[in-house]
Amino acid sequence: MSRDYRERALAYHAEPRPGKIAIEVTKPCNSQDDLALAYTPGVAEPVREIARDPHNAFRYTAKGNLVAVITDGTAVLGLGNVGPLAGKPVMEGKGVLFKRFANIDVFDIEVDAPATEDFIDTVARIAPTFGGINLEDIAAPRCFEIERTLIERLNIPVFHDDQHGTAIIIAAGLLNALEIQGKSLPEADIVCVGAGAAGIASMDLLLALGADRKRILLVDRQGVIHSGREDLNPYKQAYAVETDRRSLADAMQGADVFIGVSGPDILSPEMLASMAARPIVFALSNPDPEIRPEVALEVRDDMIMATGRSDYPNQVNNVLGFPFIFRGTLDVHAREINQQMKIAAVAALCALTREPVHPDVLKAYNLDRLEFGPDYIIPKPLDPRLIDFVPPAIARAAVDSGAAREPYPSHYPEPPKIGVT
Ligand SMILES: NC(=O)C1=CN([C@@H]2O[C@H](COP(=O)(O)OP(=O)(O)OC[C@H]3O[C@@H](n4cnc5c(N)ncnc54)[C@H](OP(=O)(O)O)[C@@H]3O)[C@@H](O)[C@H]2O)C=CC1
Numbered sequence: 001m002s003r004d005y006r007e008r009a010l011a012y013h014a015e016p017r018p019g020k021i022a023i024e025v026t027k028p029c030n031s032q033d034d035l036a037l038a039y040t041p042g043v044a045e046p047v048r049e050i051a052r053d054p055h056n057a058f059r060y061t062a063k064g065n066l067v068a069v070i071t072d073g074t075a076v077l078g079l080g081n082v083g084p085l086a087g088k089p090v091m092e093g094k095g096v097l098f099k100r101f102a103n104i105d106v107f108d109i110e111v112d113a114p115a116t117e118d119f120i121d122t123v124a125r126i127a128p129t130f131g132g133i134n135l136e137d138i139a140a141p142r143c144f145e146i147e148r149t150l151i152e153r154l155n156i157p158v159f160h161d162d163q164h165g166t167a168i169i170i171a172a173g174l175l176n177a178l179e180i181q182g183k184s185l186p187e188a189d190i191v192c193v194g195a196g197a198a199g200i201a202s203m204d205l206l207l208a209l210g211a212d213r214k215r216i217l218l219v220d221r222q223g224v225i226h227s228g229r230e231d232l233n234p235y236k237q238a239y240a241v242e243t244d245r246r247s248l249a250d251a252m253q254g255a256d257v258f259i260g261v262s263g264p265d266i267l268s269p270e271m272l273a274s275m276a277a278r279p280i281v282f283a284l285s286n287p288d289p290e291i292r293p294e295v296a297l298e299v300r301d302d303m304i305m306a307t308g309r310s311d312y313p314n315q316v317n318n319v320l321g322f323p324f325i326f327r328g329t330l331d332v333h334a335r336e337i338n339q340q341m342k343i344a345a346v347a348a349l350c351a352l353t354r355e356p357v358h359p360d361v362l363k364a365y366n367l368d369r370l371e372f373g374p375d376y377i378i379p380k381p382l383d384p385r386l387i388d389f390v391p392p393a394i395a396r397a398a399v400d401s402g403a404a405r406e407p408y409p410s411h412y413p414e415p416p417k418i419g420v421t
């Protein structure tokens with residue numbers, strides 16, 4: 001990052017007041033009568049109603065539109081275990097995106113709890129405040145146990161964004177990119193570097209969508225995950241294959257797809273050159289991708305490339321998911337975000353990409369034209385139609401799968417009849 005850019009980023013966060021988000025008051029609070037309603041004695045009435053029936057919290061408090069973005073700071077972007085406090089700018093950033101794109105309020109919560117049980121207990125104890133829990137930047141493998149336990153313990157949706165948000169956007173972008181390259185998911189040879197939260201969940205979702213387990217090579221810091229390794233946790237073990245390939249360079253020979261959810265500058269130009277014709281390269285590590293697009297483009301002119309960043313074409317980033325997924329989930333009081341809802345989000349994103357690009361998007365990205373193709377495999381986060389595509393798809397899938405506690409919202413449009421290609 002250039003010095004100038006670094007200074008701009010720091011000034012953006014520091015001025016005119018520190019941070020990126022604040023709390024607003026939603027009711028009049030100017031007169032003696034207002035105060036009597038907002039506070040004592042008036043506030044006692046909703047207290048009594050909620051004590052009588054907890055569901056009334058959705059009627060009389062902000063719970064139903066309030067999501068906790070919670071981290072332990074162990075895997076903040078690709079910066080690693082920087083600790084909960086240093087993770088706060090990212091968590092505030094997620095809060096900004098929830099609010100800006102889906103009008104969902106967020107408390108960001110940075111928890112200092114090195115022991116997994118302490119972290120789980122902390123989240124479980126504060127859960128009554130919220131309509132949903134978005135876990136963020138928690139390293140594997142503990143993220144898997146944390147999410148599973150909290151889903152079991154809580155009656156509100158718990159969603160680890162780095163797992164499922166990332167998986168949904170990768171799947172949508174990949175299905176579109178494969179179609180453009182004239183390839184198919186079941187026949188694609190896929191190399192995924194990063195066998196953590198994002199890597200494991202993304203491969204799980206691709207398998208559910210038709211990828212062939214035998215054609216997936218998962219790679220971690222020790223190299224290819226193969227059946228001869230004895231250092232694998234159960235999540236990695238599920239992807240251990242019989243192969244004599246050992247290094248990332250071995251794995252990349254002839255691959256159709258590279259998915260990087262690991263760290264910076266891991267993919268060399270030589271490895272990229274060894275991929276099959278018309279490859280797909282998702283270098284998604286943030287802020288620094290596994291290979292920089294300008295380096296990659298010098299090696300291949302037949303590839304489709306995506307990063308996780310806003311400053312290159314094809315931003316494959318979970319920002320396209322979490323605001324809209326939670327919007328649909330909260331609006332039907334879904335108790336979980338299940339597989340049907342995730343696949344519905346994939347289909348909605350695929351469908352929106354094929355619509356003509358919205359003029360607001362062209363303006364925001366300073367473009368004259370853009371269309372479905374190698375430089376446009378996934379909607380832009382600033383597309384105003386995301387809110388009309390993804391939440392209805394989520395809400396419909398929640399109702400149809402039995403996860404919803406409320407009916408499909410009457411103010412929602414019917415979701416377009418779409419399937420995953
Ligand atoms: N674009 C997007 O929307 C998203 C991008 N990401 C990015 O994905 C990356 C991983 O995030 P997450 O899954 O949450 O983190 P985790 O800590 O859960 O997992 C990181 C994984 O990356 C592997 N890894 C790290 N460095 C290397 C390396 N040099 N060579 C091979 N493997 C390596 C680790 O290997 P090992 O198991 O051996 O330690 C581990 O399997 C981050 O850079 C993050 O920014 C994540 C979510 C969303």
Ligand SMILES: CC(=O)C(=O)O
Binds near residue numbers: 076078285308319
């Ligand atoms: C985008 C995101 O969540 C990450 O890089 O961790």
Ligand SMILES: [Mg+2]
Binds near residue numbers: 136162
């Ligand atoms: Mg993250």
